Amino acid sequence: MPGLRVAIVGACLRDGTGGSPTAVLDEAPIGDEQRRRVPGLAGTSHAVFVSAPGGPEGGPVSLRFFTSEGELPACGHGTVAALAFLAARNGGERYRTTLHASGRVFGGWSLWDGTEADAAFEPGPVTLREPPRAEYEDVLAALGVPAHAPAPGAAIASVGRPRLLLPLATKHDLAALAPDFDRLRTACDRLGLLGCYVHSVPEPTGRVAARMFAPSIGVPEDIANANSTACLAAHLAGRGTTRIAVDMGDSLGSPATITATTRPGPAGPLIRLGGTARLLRVLRLP
Structure with a gap:
């Protein structure tokens, strides 16, 4: 691993600050066990490995996402970070590419102003179902959710x-959560869940506050979770809300914001996720 050059990208900033620090690096000839070590060595929750052949429009780009627990099939804020990384390398104002990740192919775009990138991508279709409360009672207990706090509309x-x-x-109930992470991991593992995305009831403007707990993938609480925001956008689209802005990270001292818009599609809502990102620093792993 000596010599691996790693860019630390702040993904999904809010008003130019905060965001989720994400390790982004070019594809390297190392094994998956070594890839799992990158987030810890880089001081981030996630790492994104980018295979980009280049070209005037960036060419097709392959992405692989890792936490300390292993590889993920998708990572929304990691995709935002990768798009900012590629836009900075490309150097032009507009960057567009086709992204490949775990068998999915989707579009990605960004506007680069020399300091920050406004990035967006289409994460693909979302599957939804409404579970009975009895199915996730153990999750509620592990989160420490008071009996009065849940609102209607839970979904997997x-x-x-x-x-x-x-x-x-x-939002007060959301901010007050203090999960038992060992218990939450056990409950999520039993249900086959990545984690639990807890959110406030959307305001009329589409503003939402959220916290993502995912101890099963080695991330007790995520600063920003764009793919869960895509899931929420698809869920709310069926209720007439087509645009949301989700604030996360406040409980961790790193405010982040993710935007999502939906429009009708042939097999469900088509979703576009967006976030702002900035290159924070570059380091080499020890």
Whole structure:
């Protein structure tokens, strides 16, 4: 691993600050066990390996995502970070490419101003189902959710791996959560869930606050989780909300914002996720 050059990208910034630090690096001839070590060595929750052949439009790009627990089929804020990394390398104002990840092919775009990139991509179709409350009672207990706090509209959603979307009545209830992470991991593993995305009831403007707990993949709480935001956008599209802006990371001292818009598609809503990202620093792993 000596000599691996790693860019640390702040993904899904809010008003130019905060965001989720993400390790982004070019594809390298190392094994998966070594890839799992990259986030810890880089001081990030996730690492993205980018295979980009180049070309005037960037050419097709392959992405692989890792946490300390192993490879993920998808990572939304990691995709935003990779698009910013590629836009900075490309150097032009506009960057567009086709992304490949775990058998999925989807479009990605960004606007680069020399400092930050406004990135967007289409994560693909979301599957949704509404579970009975008895199915996720263990998750509620592990999260420490008060009896009065859950709001109607819980769902199990997937854009790669399933996770529980759990609405709470107030932002105060959301901020007050103090999960038992060992218990939460056990409950999520039993249900085959990536984790639990807990969110406030959307305001009329589409503003939402959210927290993502995913100890099963080695991330007790995620600063920003764009794919779960895509799942929420698909869920809310069926209720007439077509544009949301989700604030995350406040409980971790790193405010982040992810945007999502939906439009009708032949097999369900078509989703576009967006976020702003900035290159924070470059390091070489020890």
